[in-house]
Amino acid sequence: MKAFLILEDGHVFTGTSIGAAREVISEIVFNTSMTGYLEVMTDPSYAGQAVCMTYPLIGNYGICYDDQESARPWIDGFIVRELSRVPSNFRSVDTIQHFLTKHDIPGIAGIDTRALTKILREKGTMNGMITVDENYDLNAILPKLKAYTTGKVVEKVTCREKEILPGDGPKVALMDFGAKRNIAHSLNKRGCEVTIYPALTPAEEILADHPDGIMLSNGPGDPKECTSIIKEVKKLYDSNVPIFAICLGHQLMALATGGDTYKMKYGHRGGNHPVKDLATGRVYISSQNHGYVVDAKDLEEKNIAHPAFVNVNDGTNEGMAYVGKNIFTVQFHPEACPGPQDSSYLFDRFMDMMGGNK
Numbered sequence: 001m002k003a004f005l006i007l008e009d010g011h012v013f014t015g016t017s018i019g020a021a022r023e024v025i026s027e028i029v030f031n032t033s034m035t036g037y038l039e040v041m042t043d044p045s046y047a048g049q050a051v052c053m054t055y056p057l058i059g060n061y062g063i064c065y066d067d068q069e070s071a072r073p074w075i076d077g078f079i080v081r082e083l084s085r086v087p088s089n090f091r092s093v094d095t096i097q098h099f100l101t102k103h104d105i106p107g108i109a110g111i112d113t114r115a116l117t118k119i120l121r122e123k124g125t126m127n128g129m130i131t132v133d134e135n136y137d138l139n140a141i142l143p144k145l146k147a148y149t150t151g152k153v154v155e156k157v158t159c160r161e162k163e164i165l166p167g168d169g170p171k172v173a174l175m176d177f178g179a180k181r182n183i184a185h186s187l188n189k190r191g192c193e194v195t196i197y198p199a200l201t202p203a204e205e206i207l208a209d210h211p212d213g214i215m216l217s218n219g220p221g222d223p224k225e226c227t228s229i230i231k232e233v234k235k236l237y238d239s240n241v242p243i244f245a246i247c248l249g250h251q252l253m254a255l256a257t258g259g260d261t262y263k264m265k266y267g268h269r270g271g272n273h274p275v276k277d278l279a280t281g282r283v284y285i286s287s288q289n290h291g292y293v294v295d296a297k298d299l300e301e302k303n304i305a306h307p308a309f310v311n312v313n314d315g316t317n318e319g320m321a322y323v324g325k326n327i328f329t330v331q332f333h334p335e336a337c338p339g340p341q342d343s344s345y346l347f348d349r350f351m352d353m354m355g356g357n358k
């Protein structure tokens, strides 16, 4: 069946429908990773977005449920050049085609993803629609595309109830703003007892459980939409419990302490973004998925926090170290799965901040 990808600027790509044969409006973003498509689909930070994979052949090692970053896929739509027809991998239990259909997620294959990516790079991220309706009416659709916003997506993806992963090491409170599974796993495998809290849990309730450390997770959407969460993050900042934050968590900590965030032209999504640790000058290759970034200026001027990492490609902020506090935050993903794992040492640094393994 034919499918169409219609962009907010009027571009139309014609391809083949994959997954659910239904219409969706979403923010269209691209990811340059060559592998990890299942982790991308199940990363809750993509809620409210349809993802175009720039690598031209997707799906050749199938789907292994154990590799999911959360219980289900959160992407609104999936866009590929060529979908592998014969996945081959001894761990594979499913195909992308079936997986998307099962979760009612539409997609499009067979389009020129390179041309699409060039448009998004030149004009910036924009909204779009995937549809199977050959009689689509562009004049009626374009205003709808312009009006789309991702909205308050953290509440959609966060867990409903507190969950505890046992361990004999430090007690970590993990705030689930849409946490990738490998964050809890990275802490749990270092011996931590990890308690996962729903995103809207009041700070008082978390602190009453006396955690040795607090981890603020990644998550979807515009950080400035998270107004009530930001107030709770400020209380966590004031508590003097060691805090490590990743991606959305990093952005929320900056907003909670008087910093700012802004939307980048087309974001950083891929597995090879170089970040420089400003303390050592060393560059690490990192996995990233973000459209917003911290503006460090105010926090620096007020001596609240200073940049700890910077993106080597475009100079944007990639991490902050908070003055007089046991708090550091990063924009990239040290828990990256399938990798690169260059920056997984940051979990060891967090273990040291909490007093090491008991």
Ligand SMILES: NC(=O)CC[C@H](N)C(=O)O
Pocket: 045, 217, 218, 219, 220, 221, 222, 223, 246, 247, 248, 249, 289, 290, 291, 292, 293
């Ligand atoms: N992976 C994330 O946590 C992303 C954070 C935020 N939603 C952004 O796009 O910048």
